[in-house]
Amino acid sequence: MTGPAENSLGSTGPAASPRSSPERKRQRRLSSTVAPVFGLVLLFGGWEVYVRLSGVSPLTLPPPTRIIRHLVAEPSFYVRNGWVTLSEALIGFFMALLTALGLAIVMAHWRFAERAMVPVIVLVQSTPIAVLAPVFLLWFGFSATPKILVAALFAFVPFVSNALGGMKSIDRHTLEVLRSVDARWWEILWHLRLPHALPALFAAARVCVGLALVGAVIGELYGGSTRGLGYQARIAQSRSLVDQLWGSVLALALIGIVLTLLVMTLERRVLKWHTSQAPI
Amino acid sequence: MGTDRAATVEVRARGLGKTFDSDGRRTEVLAGVDFEIEAGEFVSLLGPSGCGKSTLLRLIGGLIMPDAGEITVAGQAPQVGRRSKRFGLVPQTPALLPWRTVRQNLTLLPRLNRGRGDAPRGDAARKAIDVDRLLDSVGLADFAHALPAELSGGMQQRVSLARAFALRPPILLMDEPFAALDEITRSHMRFLLLDLWVDTNATVVFVTHSIEEAVLLSDRVMVLTNRPGHISADVTIDLPRPRRHGIEDDDGFHRHTAALRAALNGATATPIS
Numbered sequence: 001m002t003g004p005a006e007n008s009l010g011s012t013g014p015a016a017s018p019r020s021s022p023e024r025k026r027q028r029r030l031s032s033t034v035a036p037v038f039g040l041v042l043l044f045g046g047w048e049v050y051v052r053l054s055g056v057s058p059l060t061l062p063p064p065t066r067i068i069r070h071l072v073a074e075p076s077f078y079v080r081n082g083w084v085t086l087s088e089a090l091i092g093f094f095m096a097l098l099t100a101l102g103l104a105i106v107m108a109h110w111r112f113a114e115r116a117m118v119p120v121i122v123l124v125q126s127t128p129i130a131v132l133a134p135v136f137l138l139w140f141g142f143s144a145t146p147k148i149l150v151a152a153l154f155a156f157v158p159f160v161s162n163a164l165g166g167m168k169s170i171d172r173h174t175l176e177v178l179r180s181v182d183a184r185w186w187e188i189l190w191h192l193r194l195p196h197a198l199p200a201l202f203a204a205a206r207v208c209v210g211l212a213l214v215g216a217v218i219g220e221l222y223g224g225s226t227r228g229l230g231y232q233a234r235i236a237q238s239r240s241l242v243d244q245l246w247g248s249v250l251a252l253a254l255i256g257i258v259l260t261l262l263v264m265t266l267e268r269r270v271l272k273w274h275t276s277q278a279p280i
Numbered sequence: 281m282g283t284d285r286a287a288t289v290e291v292r293a294r295g296l297g298k299t300f301d302s303d304g305r306r307t308e309v310l311a312g313v314d315f316e317i318e319a320g321e322f323v324s325l326l327g328p329s330g331c332g333k334s335t336l337l338r339l340i341g342g343l344i345m346p347d348a349g350e351i352t353v354a355g356q357a358p359q360v361g362r363r364s365k366r367f368g369l370v371p372q373t374p375a376l377l378p379w380r381t382v383r384q385n386l387t388l389l390p391r392l393n394r395g396r397g398d399a400p401r402g403d404a405a406r407k408a409i410d411v412d413r414l415l416d417s418v419g420l421a422d423f424a425h426a427l428p429a430e431l432s433g434g435m436q437q438r439v440s441l442a443r444a445f446a447l448r449p450p451i452l453l454m455d456e457p458f459a460a461l462d463e464i465t466r467s468h469m470r471f472l473l474l475d476l477w478v479d480t481n482a483t484v485v486f487v488t489h490s491i492e493e494a495v496l497l498s499d500r501v502m503v504l505t506n507r508p509g510h511i512s513a514d515v516t517i518d519l520p521r522p523r524r525h526g527i528e529d530d531d532g533f534h535r536h537t538a539a540l541r542a543a544l545n546g547a548t549a550t551p552i553s
Contacts, residue, residue: 173375180369182362183392195379273379273427
């Protein structure tokens with residue numbers, strides 16, 4: 001046995017002497033990439049092990065490896081239908097963003113409009129939007145429009161409340177400095193209110209990409225479509241195509257993850273000045 | 281040296297009053313405020329917290345409207361002065377735009393509200409040189425491209441100061457700009473302000489609750505007493521300029537602080553000399 005002192009000197013354990021900066025950086029990068037992957041591995045690993053050990057029928061719950069094999073075997077099917085759902089979700093997402101921004105700008109500048117719109121927004125928030133999907137189907141028929149509308153409605157409320165909150169919570173002193181040179185309302189909007197609302201808008205966007213995707217899928221589930229992952233999941237369920245059902249679910253999850261990562265990457269670039277991006 | 285400057289009245293208030301209404305509770309913040317401030321004068325508004333100093337500063341700057349009396353800046357309503365960019369405002373907090381670099385914070389205000397009012401507009405090149413020289417004179421030349429969050433509180437307040445001077449305003453309005461800083465930084469900031477001011481002909485209205493600060497900086501100190509706030513004493517500070525480090529230990533300095541302390545305590549103000 002060698003002396004414990006010699007061992008601990010060479011170790012990189014948590015008790016080791018003060019870490020050098022590159023060492024620290026490496027550790028941070030490690031934990032920021034390894035930890036999220038670890039979470040997913042735990043989920044899918046646990047799932048796989050459970051299915052194999054419990055002997056549950058793959059028709060009830062197929063193991064993840066089987067779903068992935070199926071996805072890889074039918075790439076064009078999932079790309080084609082995924083693209084349909086993705087484009088519906090994205091159009092709905094941007095429709096919600098633009099409408100919410102426009103409305104929040106009016107509400108931030110005109111007290112009457114704010115008071116008039118708050119009940120309407122609460123109404124939209126409390127309405128089970130999924131129930132509106134058949135109504136939209138009735139109105140707009142077998143097109144992408146009803147799916148886009150459901151997606152937009154899902155994303156609308158988080159966008160409008162965050163945009164309004166961000167634009168109104170500006171610093172009183174900074175506003176006074178701008179007013180002291182008689183800055184016009186659009187100059188205050190452009191130079192103070194909108195940039196100040198960006199962190200809240202990005203926080204909303206992270207949630208809303210997922211919500212818009214859910215909205216598009218719900219729109220497809222209610223029928224009136226011949227394409228899209230939501231539609232294929234419905235068909236698979238009615239024909240007991242378990243692999244296709246789970247394949248659609250996994251493909252949707254993948255699209256959701258990629259979209260959220262895209263938003264977060266953009267956020268990191270745009271919000272360099274914001275405290276939320278400061279290294280810990 | 282206020283006496284050397286042309287004795288034209290820059291700010292005039294007559295019977296000025298302001299009442300705030302919140303949830304049915306009326307608070308009379310200012311009442312019967314009369315004063316004149318000459319062009320080029322450095323005047324401090326001294327008083328305890330909540331006596332209406334900041335409200336008075338906002339009235340001068342046309343950021344709020346009076347409920348009684350009238351106030352003029354260069355003979356016109358303060359709103360006209362605001363439109364023609366007569367004011368450089370330095371609030372209590374640095375109030376910088378966190379998404380703009382130090383330099384971009386300095387160049388923003390001159391770019392706003394263009395083509396309105398009657399302020400002389402210099403050519404872009406002259407303005408650009410000014411910004412870098414200003415940054416140099418507040419000791420932040422190396423931080424021109426830093427974001428506000430990367431600076432200390434004192435450095436941020438220096439940016440805020442430079443931003444106001446970058447407008448070359450005839451009137452500087454300062455609302456306890458150094459109150460949040462530590463004692464050592466605060467002392468440096470006071471002399472930095474005097475150095476920057478001496479190169480301009482600007483009138484300064486400086487809100488403070490520090491007697492020493494008021495004496496050190498001002499040509500004249502107006503003492504505000506609440507409630508409602510009114511000017512209870514008007515004390516001329518005839519200490520010679522330029523004022524340098526160590527002036528705080530002079531007898532003259534002590535005489536002035538004693539007089540102001542007495543005025544603040546409600547005694548009859550006796551202007552010195």
